[in-house]
Amino acid sequence: MAILGWLRDPRAPRVCVISGDEGCGKSLFLAWLAEQATRPDVVVERRVHGLVPLAGQSALTASWLLAEQLGSAARAPGDLIATVAADRRRTVIVLPDLHHSAAPEAVEELICALARFEQVRLIVETREVSAELSALSPAVMDLRAAQWRDEESYAVWAASAPSPEPDVPSGGQQAAPDLDDPSSVCDIDPVQVTALYELSEESHGGLRAAWLRAGGALTRPCSPAERALMLWAALGDDADPRLADELQALAHSEGWAVRWKRVRGDISPPWPGPALALSIGVCKTSGSVAVLDHQGIVRLVAAGNGEAHGRLPHAVSGATAVAFGRDGDLTVLDGHGRMTLQHSPTAPRFTGIASLLETESKPLEQLVAAVEGSATAVACVGGALAYGDGAGAVRVMMLNGGTIDVAHEALHEGAVTGLAGLELAEGAALVYSGGQDGRVRMWAPGRTPLASALRERNCPVTALSAARTPDGPVLVIGWEDGLVEYSAVEAEPAARFFRPGAPVRSVAALANGDVMVGTDEMLVCLTPS
Template structure:
C-alpha cells in the first residue's frame, strides 16, 4: 500500500472536526493495533494519505483473522475529535443485516445529506468535492451483499472519495470488489503481522480456554407489517429490512415506509415515527391505515393538516417542490408552487387542489416571490428574474383610470429590481417579496433590499452563496408602525437576522454543520416564528418569543418552506407537499 502525505479536508462543518488545517490533540495519541497488526495498520494509514492510491481498499481474510478488530482500531481513532485530515474517517456502517438502502441512510445521516437511496448518496457526494472517507466493516454479513458491492464501487469511482471495505476471503463479493483497481490486503498473508509483537500482545491479553463467551442476541420484538402502530413501535431497522424483503404492498405501508425511511430509522418516540409515516402515506393506501395513524400521532409535536405525496391523484400531487410561497392580495388563500421543471402552479391553501398555472415555465427554479398585486417573480438557476401575472388585481375604473395611466407602484418596484439585478456582478441566488420591497441574495453572500425611489440597502451576511431569504413586517408600536425583519440562510450553514434600517446581528440565529436549504418567517398570534430547512433533511420550527423548538424530518430534503396566514407550516420536498400545524 502506498506512502502517505499531508491531507486536505473540509472546513469545520458537516463532517465534524475534519478540517485539513486542524492539528491533532497531542494527548489523543493512536494506540497500537491488536495482535501484532502494526504492518497492516501502517499500510492502511499510508493508503489514506497517498493521493495516487486507488479509491477502494479491501481488507480480506478468513473468518477469525482479525479483520473486524483492525477496522475497529482505525475507525475508533479516525472518528475522534482532533484527528488530522488525512486520517479522518467521515462515515462508517457495520454492514451485518444492512441493505444498500439502509447503509445509504446511515451514511447520509453521518455525512449531513438527506440521501433516500444509494443513488441519492452517490449524487450528493459527487456534487460535494470535499475529501470523504467511508469504512464498511463485514460486507459479507450484509442482508443484500450484491447491491452493497455496487454502491461501494460507485462511491470509490469518485475521485475525492475513499472506501475501506472488510469482506471475507473466498466469497463472490471479494472477487467482485477486487476485480478492478483496488488496494487489497489479505490478513492471512504473513507480511501483515509482526510476530514478535503478536506474541507480546497474546502474553499480555490471555484468553481463557473457553475463549470469549458469546452473548445471546436480544430477542426481537415481533411486529406486523400490515399494522402501522405495530411497525412504528418496533425496531425501525428490522422493519425496514422486512419491508425490503417483502413483495406485498401491505395496504400502502411498504411504499410509505421506504419513502420516509431515512427519517423513520432515526431514534424517536413511536408517536413521532407515526407522524412521519402518516405524512408519507399516499391516497392509494388502505384508508383504515390513515385512521390508525391519526390516532397514533395524538402525542406528536405536529399534526398533519393535509399532505400530497408522489402518486396521489385526488387531488393530484403537484410534483417535486423546488419553491413555495403563500399568496397575498389577489392570491390570498392560495399557494404558488414551482416544480423541478419550472412549472409554476397555483393551489388552494385549504386543500392543495389546483386553481391555475402560470403560462410560462422557468427551468431551474430557485425561488419564487409574490408581490401582493397578483404578480409573481420566479428566480432561475442562472440568476434571471421572470415576472408573470398569476391573478388580476383591482385596477382603477372610470375617470380614475383615465387620470392614472402611469405604471403602478408595484410595476415601478419590479422595474427597479430588474435594473438593479442586471447591474450586479454576482449571480442572484435567493429571492423574496416584502410588501413594497424585494429582497435578493447573491452568490457572494450579500443580501440586497430594493425599493422604488429609494437607495438600495445591502449587507454581507454569509460566506458563500445565500440560499434563502424571508421577511416579515414586525410591529414596533401600538400605533401599528412596523419594520421589515429579514432572516437569511446560507451555504455556510448559518441563519442570520437583519433589519435593513440597522446593522445585522453579529451572531447567527442558528448554525449547524450543513447548508441551509430554505427559511420562512411569519408574525402570528403567538408571536414571531421561524422555520429552517437544513440540507441533511432536518426542518426546525422556532418560536422566537419563547425559544420553543420543534423539529420534523420528512424523510427527504426540504427544498421550500412557507407559512400560511394561519401560521401553519408548509414543507415542500421531492416526494411530498405538506401542511403541518404545531401542537
C-alpha cells in the first residue's frame, strides 16, 4: 500500500493529502489505515499517534482533542504547536474531514504550522487540495485516480470492514444549548458549545470565560457533573454569583467541592499570579501557602480561604520550585539548580535578648549550604532536605549532631520532576518522587526502595505533594496531560481525579484533606465531598 511506503520513507514529504469526491472511498481508506496503525504489533514507522476527525471542529477544539491524544494539556493552537516542537519523537497525525471543519482556513493554518517540524507526519483528508495545502508540496493521493485503487482487494476488505460514518458533518442535528444555562452547556455536545462560545461576544454571566479557560478538559469524554465541577473551579469573581450554586448542585456526584478559587483577572480577593509551584507552611503559627509565580516572586496566601498574607521581599530569577522548612523559612530553587534560603514574614522570630543570641545558622540553612550539584526538585520532610537531579537520583540530607548524613538513591530514568515526603517516627522520612519517566516512586532513606513504581503512566509527573490527614496519609500527583490524582497512601480506595483544563504546574495536599491545584490561569482549593 502506497501510504505505508510513504510513512516509511524519510525523504517523503511531511504531508500526505487524501482527496477525492464523496463516495470515492476516503473514509474507508482512513478506517483501514487506523485499523493497521493500532494493532499491538505495529512497527514504529506505521504507528499513528493522533487521529482527530475535523467535522464540526474549529482550530481550537481540534487542538484540544489532538493535545489529549498526545499527552498534553495544551489550551490553544499555539500551545499545541509549542508542545509538538519540544517533543523530538516521531509523531504521525491523521486529520479526516477537513472540508467539513467549522473553520477550514484556521485549521489549515494549524496544519501548516505542524508541518514545519521534521519529526511530524500529517495525513489530511479533504475533497479538494487548497492553495495553502499545495504550498506544503504534499504527497497527494486522489482516490478518483485508478492508480490508487486495487478494486479486487478493495472489494474483499470493504465486505468485512465496518460501515463508515456518512460523509457529512457530525452533530448537526443536536438542539442548540442555552449558553446562559449551566445545566444546558454541561449536557450538550461540548464541541458545539465551544464553537458557539467562540462566536459569541457576550459573557453569558461568566460561563463563556470559564468554559474557554477550562479548555480541552471539557471536550474529553466526561459526565455533565465533571464538566460542572471544572466550570465551577474556573469561574471568575465577576461571574453571576448564582452560577456557583447551580454548578455546585450539578457537580454534587463528583466527590469534590470547590472551597475557594482565584482565577486570572480576579480582583477581590486578587489572583496571586501563575502558580508555578506551591508549598504548605509547616510552621503551625503560619497557616500559609507559598505560591511561586513565573517571575520568581513568592506570595503567601491563607490555606483556608486564599487571602493574601504578603510576599517574600526578594524575587528569584528563573525560580522553579519552593519548599517550606520546619521553622517557617523557605528554600527556593532556581532554573540553574541552585537553592537559596528566604525568611517568611509570617514565621515567628526571636525578639529582644533572644534575637541577639541567635547567632548560629539554622539547620535548614546548613543543609542548603551543603547541597552539591544542580537540583531539579526540592522538598523539606521534617528536619530533612530532599532534592532530585537531572539524572534521576534523589538525595536526602539530615543533620546528625555536628555532621550531615546524606542518603542517595537512583530512582528514575531522566530528571526528577517532583518531590514530597512524610515525617515518620523518630525523625525518619518517607520520600515520594516523580519523574520525567512517568513514574512515582516511594523510598525510606536507609532502606531499599520498592522495586515497582507506586504509579506509572506514559506521561511525565509535573508536581507532587503528600500530607497526613484525619483519614490517613494522602498523595497528590500532577501529570503533564492535565490530570490531578488524589489517593490514600495506606489504603486502597478508588483514587479521585480532577482536570483544571490547563497544564498542572503545582499541587499541594493540606492536613485537613483539601487539595490545592495551581495552573497558569488559576489557583483552586478542592475539598473531598
